[in-house]
Structure formats: structure tokens, C-alpha cells
Amino acid sequence: MSSQYKLLGERRFSALFWTQFLGAANDNLFKFAFTLLATYKAAEWGGFDATKVGFAIAAIFILPYILFSATSGQVADKYDKGDVMRFVKNLEIVIMAIAAYGFATYHAAALYTCVFLMGCHSTLFGPVKYAYLPQHLSTSELTGGNGLVEMGTFVAILLGTMAGGILVSETSATVVAAACVGVALLGRIAAQFVPPSPSSEPELEINWNPVSETWRNLKIAAKRQAVFNSLIGISWLWFFGSIFLTSFTPFARDVLHGDENVVTLLLAIFSFGIGAGSLLCERLSDRKIEIGLVPFGSIGMTLFAVDIWYSSSGVEASGMRNVATFLADHQSWHVMIDLFLVALFGGFFSVPLYALIQALAEPSHRARIIAANNIMNALFMCVASLMAMVLLDLGLTLPELFLVVGLMNAAVALYIYFLVPEFLMRFICWVLIHTIYRLEKSGLENIPAHGPAVLVCNHVSFVDPLVILAASPRPIRFVMDHRIFKMPIISFVFRTGKAIPIAPAKDDPKLLDAAYDEVSRALENGELVAIFPEGRITDNGELYPFRSGIERIVERDPVPVIPLALRGLWGSYFSREGGPAFSKPHRLLGIFRKIALVGGPAVAPAVATRELLQQQVQAMRGDWK
Numbered sequence: 001m002s003s004q005y006k007l008l009g010e011r012r013f014s015a016l017f018w019t020q021f022l023g024a025a026n027d028n029l030f031k032f033a034f035t036l037l038a039t040y041k042a043a044e045w046g047g048f049d050a051t052k053v054g055f056a057i058a059a060i061f062i063l064p065y066i067l068f069s070a071t072s073g074q075v076a077d078k079y080d081k082g083d084v085m086r087f088v089k090n091l092e093i094v095i096m097a098i099a100a101y102g103f104a105t106y107h108a109a110a111l112y113t114c115v116f117l118m119g120c121h122s123t124l125f126g127p128v129k130y131a132y133l134p135q136h137l138s139t140s141e142l143t144g145g146n147g148l149v150e151m152g153t154f155v156a157i158l159l160g161t162m163a164g165g166i167l168v169s170e171t172s173a174t175v176v177a178a179a180c181v182g183v184a185l186l187g188r189i190a191a192q193f194v195p196p197s198p199s200s201e202p203e204l205e206i207n208w209n210p211v212s213e214t215w216r217n218l219k220i221a222a223k224r225q226a227v228f229n230s231l232i233g234i235s236w237l238w239f240f241g242s243i244f245l246t247s248f249t250p251f252a253r254d255v256l257h258g259d260e261n262v263v264t265l266l267l268a269i270f271s272f273g274i275g276a277g278s279l280l281c282e283r284l285s286d287r288k289i290e291i292g293l294v295p296f297g298s299i300g301m302t303l304f305a306v307d308i309w310y311s312s313s314g315v316e317a318s319g320m321r322n323v324a325t326f327l328a329d330h331q332s333w334h335v336m337i338d339l340f341l342v343a344l345f346g347g348f349f350s351v352p353l354y355a356l357i358q359a360l361a362e363p364s365h366r367a368r369i370i371a372a373n374n375i376m377n378a379l380f381m382c383v384a385s386l387m388a389m390v391l392l393d394l395g396l397t398l399p400e401l402f403l404v405v406g407l408m409n410a411a412v413a414l415y416i417y418f419l420v421p422e423f424l425m426r427f428i429c430w431v432l433i434h435t436i437y438r439l440e441k442s443g444l445e446n447i448p449a450h451g452p453a454v455l456v457c458n459h460v461s462f463v464d465p466l467v468i469l470a471a472s473p474r475p476i477r478f479v480m481d482h483r484i485f486k487m488p489i490i491s492f493v494f495r496t497g498k499a500i501p502i503a504p505a506k507d508d509p510k511l512l513d514a515a516y517d518e519v520s521r522a523l524e525n526g527e528l529v530a531i532f533p534e535g536r537i538t539d540n541g542e543l544y545p546f547r548s549g550i551e552r553i554v555e556r557d558p559v560p561v562i563p564l565a566l567r568g569l570w571g572s573y574f575s576r577e578g579g580p581a582f583s584k585p586h587r588l589l590g591i592f593r594k595i596a597l598v599g600g601p602a603v604a605p606a607v608a609t610r611e612l613l614q615q616q617v618q619a620m621r622g623d624w625k
Contacts (some may be wrong), residue, residue: 004144004282012136013145015193019085020129020149021156022187023092026180027118028160029167030099031057032267033176034111035249036168036260057115058246059385064119065378069127070213071206073371076127078204081135081197081367088124089188095121096184100177126374131367134358135197139449140473142355143282143289150278150351154343158271165264200363210375217372220365227360229420230353231373233294236412237350239380240301243388243405244270244342251398255312256335259320266339273340277347284348284434288473289355292430293348294423298413300345305406308338309399425496429470432463438592441471443599443620446562449473452523453602456550457564458543458617459532460625461574462581464566466493468530471597477522479531479549482511500529516552523557530564533610539576541625543618546610558605563613565620568595596624 007013035057076084095117102110129149137145160183167176207213222228248266252258258265277297284293311334326332361369391401417424433439447453455476457468465478478494482501485491500522502515522529531553533546554561571577572595573587598620603613 018190024156025160026183029164033164061119062378064123069371069374070210073127073368076367082194089191093184096180103173103177127367127371147278151275154271154274217368235376235380238377239384242381273343277344281351292426295427297345297349302410304341309403312399421496433470440596446599452559455530460569463574541570546614554605560602561608563600563616567624570625
């Protein structure tokens with residue numbers, strides 16, 4: 001299996017990566033340098049309340065997202081994305097020239113204007129960036145590509161932030177100005193190598209009304225519930241994350257009693273966390289879009305945000321501490337670990353959602369849907385900034401603000417997962433094969449990437465469908481015994497996964513006919529359907545004779561049949577070895593049990609008899625039960 005890092009050696013990805021990297025670095029070099037000057041030398045650089053200057057700069061920066069995202073999405077869909085990127089990088093050079101004047105002359109108004117203009121720059125670049133990726137990457141590369149972009153972005157944020165902090169503390173504002181212009185020029189050079197990326201809708205007539213255009217794009221996104229729910233999830237992440245990012249400077253100064261370099265250290269830790277989480281997504285998702293990581297991310301975000309409140313309360317220090325003094329305090333390490341883990345789990349939360357939007361959004365409207373998402377993100381961030389300032393005015397401390405946001409994250413996550421139980425279902429599947437089992441996979445490339453097919457597999461335990469779901473690159477509709485739907489937890493999983501209940505003809509002939517009708521509708525819609533042709537879970541470890549259901553299905557809908565074989569589940573807690581399943585709790589102690597799922601070549605429907613399919617499944621399973 002090829003690594004996501006190979007993309008960095010290919011022009012189709014690397015040119016975008018470095019263009020984005022340099023833009024993010026410059027953006028944060030400029031903003032952080034200005035924030036430090038306005039916070040630690042407020043009288044000279046704008047006169048804002050030093051505690052709130054970060055929130056003010058953040059609000060100014062995200063205002064263009066609300067005003068211009070609808071237009072920028074249309075521009076990205078109408079024109080070649082490489083040409084748009086080069087235009088945006090030309091604009092960045094002009095903005096940084098104005099910023100250079102502001103830094104050199106101590107002109108705060110010019111710098112606040114540049115904050116707004118850099119917001120315009122990012123507003124134009126965002127839809128192009130995310131619409132470009134699915135145009136040049138395959139579906140199996142999207143999670144890894146998005147992970148690299150997220151990692152690169154936050155490493156760039158780190159380096160830009162560190163550079164801003166060092167230049168402010170060790171040099172002069174003039175040097176900061178020169179650095180901003182220099183990085184903008186490098187970004188323009190990188191953009192020159194972005195390959196042609198043809199327009200997805202060249203005949204598009206731009207609607208200049210941002211309100212009506214945004215509403216139209218949200219309605220398009222809402223046609224695919226998974227896309228719209230992902231937009232909501234990402235917007236909430238920006239609400240959550242913006243509270244932390246804009247609080248670092250006053251948090252370091254007023255709560256942790258640290259100097260400018262401590263602020264840089266905290267941002268570095270946060271950036272490393274996001275980058276690590278983003279890169280780990282490909283490994284944890286096995287090169288597919290794994291939404292089960294989203295609940296995992298939200299759990300960690302809540303736990304460690306609440307712990308930051310605990311770990312940072314009551315910090316005592318006499319005077320400002322430098323990095324060495326800060327690191328000598330064990331309480332500081334507790335805070336830093338919490339910040340890293342909040343960011344790490346934030347990476348698990350965000351990357352699958354971005355990949356899902358890119359994979360499922362209509363290609364002709366992809367950039368405009370991403371632009372609508374940017375507007376939602378901006379609105380959520382504005383509300384976050386306003387809420388933070390109001391709560392601080394009411395007397396909350398910054399650690400208490402983090403506690404409030406952590407508890408809000410738990411409430412929002414529960415609501416989202418109640419509204420969209422597919423996230424929890426995928427989480428259960430993901431946990432199953434990453435804690436209880438170690439799953440080996442082979443031959444699953446035989447499952448078609450698109451179009452209908454029937455999967456057949458031996459039935460060893462009550463978690464067989466979950467293992468197959470977790471390993472499959474596509475969603476699957478399972479045909480399941482109707483009695484399974486009476487079991488509380490398992491029923492939730494299968495109902496959420498739109499499993500199809502079936503009963504023997506002697507028990508409920510109407511339900512049997514309804515099941516075959518639903519299987520036919522699913523196949524006509526291009527879905528995968530899976531059945532266990534034995535019709536029961538084995539109680540001796542061996543395959544029971546396959547029943548005629550598979551022949552009835554392919555006779556009605558001639559589609560390919562993919563044989564699968566599960567290995568290693570016999571003897572697990574969920575199997576019937578030695579008695580009823582779930583009756584031997586000691587078997588749960590065998591965590592990280594090695595199991596396998598093997599796929600065979602597709603069998604043409606004309607020859608897909610139950611006898612042939614059983615022979616193939618038996619051969620693939622072998623002696624390892």
C-alpha cells in the first residue's frame with residue numbers, strides 16, 4: 001500500500017501543498033506579529049483592550065468570509081483553479097506591501113486594513129483549494145491528501161507564528177515587513193507550478209448577491225444529508241477551535257504568566273497536535289473516508305478541553321516567565337499535554353469531514369458548496385468571538401471559558417450523533433477492529449468501487465457484519481435475520497446501517513417477500529448488498545450449506561457476486577463455540593485478537609450457484625476458523 005507522503009513528490013499535489021503552506025505561514029507571521037505588538041504594546045499599536053485584541057483581529061479577519069465566500073465559490077467553479085490561485089497570490093503580494101508600510105510607520109489602521117484584506121485573500125483561496133483536491137486525487141487518496149494539507153497548514157501556522165514572535169522580540173517591525181513581502185513572493189513562485197485545473201462549469205453566470213447565492217448553495221448541499229451534516233460539523237469545529245486559537249496570547253500572559261515566547265510555544269504545541277491528528281487519520285482510516293473517527297475526535301476534544309480548565313486553574317507566578325522558567329513547572333506540562341491532545345483529536349474530527357464533502361458534493365457545485373461552508377464557518381467563529389468577549393465581561397476567567405466550551409462540545413456532539421446515528425455506527429465498527437481485534441485484509445479490491453454487487457460470506461459470530469462494514473471501502477446493506485433487530489445495541493447498529501430484515505417463509509412470508517423487494521431496490525440504486533447464505537451463525541465452526549436466497553437475488557437482478565471469508569472469529573466472545581454467544585466474559589480479555597477478511601474475484605451472476613459460492617468461501621477460509 002503506497003503512503004500518502006508520495007503525493008509530496010508529485011506536481012499535481014506538491015504545487016498546491018507549497019502554495020497553501022507559504023500562504024498560511026505568511027498569514028500567521030503577519031497576524032501574530034501584529035497581535036503581539038497590539039497586546040504587549042497596546043498604547044503604540046491601536047489601543048485595544050489587550051485581553052480582547054486577539055478576538056478583534058479574528059473577527060476582522062473572518063468578516064470577508066461572510067461577505068465574499070459566495071462569490072469566491074462561483075469564481076472557483078467558473079475559472080481554471082490554477083489561474084485563480086495565481087491571481088490570489090498576486091493579491092497577497094500587494095497586501096503585504098501595504099502591511100510593510102504599516103509596520104514601518106507604526107500605522108495601526110493600515111495593519112487592521114491588511115487583516116481584512118488577508119481575510120479576502122483566504123476567502124478566495126479556500127474554495128479553490130478544497131475543490132482542486134478531488135479534481136486531482138482519487139477517492140482513496142482524499143483522506144491522505146487532506147491530512148497532508150491540514151498537517152502542512154498547521155506546521156505553516158507554527159512556523160509563521162514562531163517567526164512572527166521571534167522577529168517581534170528580537171528585531172524590528174521593519175524586518176517583519178520585509179519577511180511578509182518575501183514569503184508572499186515565494187508563494188507566488190509555488191503557485192506558478194500548479195497544473196491546469198479546468199473549470200467545472202465555465203458557462204456559469206456569477207450571482208453577485210451573497211445572501212441568495214449562499215442560500216442556494218446550502219440547499220444544494222442539503223440534497224445530500226451527509227454533505228450538509230459535515231458542513232455543520234466543520235463549522236462547529238471552527239467555533240470550538242477559534243476560542244482556543246484567539247485566546248492563546250491572553251491565556252499565556254494573564255493565566256500562565258508567560259512572555260511572548262511562551263505564547264509561541266503553546267501555539268507550536270497546538271499546531272503539532274493538529275498536524276499529528278491529521279496525518280494519523282490515513283493510518284486509522286485505512287485509506288478510506290472513515291466517519292467513525294469523528295465521534296472519537298469529539299470525545300477527546302471534550303475530555304481534554306475540560307482538563308485544561310483543571311490543569312490551568314490556580315497557576316501562581318511572580319512576574320512574567322520565560323520559556324525555561326515555564327517548562328520548569330510541572331503544572332505547565334499538564335497544560336501543554338492537554339493542548340496537544342485537544343488539537344490531536346481535533347484533527348481526527350476534521351479530516352474525515354472535509355474528505356466526505358469533497359467525495360460526495362456535486363462536482364459542478366463543489367467549490368460553491370465549500371464556499372457556503374466557509375460562510376457557515378465564519379458565522380460560527382464570529383459567534384464564538386462575541387460569546388467569548390461577553391463571557392469574559394461577565395467575569396469568567398479564560399480557564400472557565402475553556403470549561404464552558406468543552407461542555408458545549410459534549411452537548412453539540414450528542415445532538416449531532418442523535419441526529420445522524422451513522423457517525424456512531426461507524427465509530428462502533430471502528431472501535432471494534434482497532435481495540436478488540438487486529439484485522440488483516442486481502443482481496444478487498446475485488447469489491448467494486450461503484451455500482452451494484454452482492455457480497456456473500458460465512459457467518460461465524462454476531463459481529464461479522466460490523467467487521468465487514470469496518471473493512472469495506474463502501475457502505476453495505478446487510479440482509480439480517482429479523483430477530484437480530486430485537487437486540488438493543490446490535491439493533492441500533494443495523495437499523496442505522498439500513499439493514500434489511502428477513503424471515504423464513506414458514507415464519508413470515510410477507511416479510512420474506514418484502515426483503516427481496518428491498519434488496520432489488522438497493523441493487524437498482526447501485527448499492528452493495530451482503531447476505532450470509534448459511535442463514536444462521538455456525539455453532540460448530542464449520543460452514544452450513546448455502547441456501548437458495550443468493551440464486552433468487554441474482555436471478556431477479558443479475559449483478560456480480562463477491563465471495564468473502566471471515567477467519568479467526570470462531571472462539572471469540574461473540575461466537576457460539578462451547579455454548580451461547582456472550583456467555584464467556586473471560587474471552588473479552590483476549591483483546592487485539594488477530595482475525596482476517598479475505599475477498600475473492602467477482603463471480604458472474606449466470607454461474608453464481610450456491611454450491612460454487614460455498615466452495616469458494618470454504619477455500620478462502622481454509623483451516624483458520
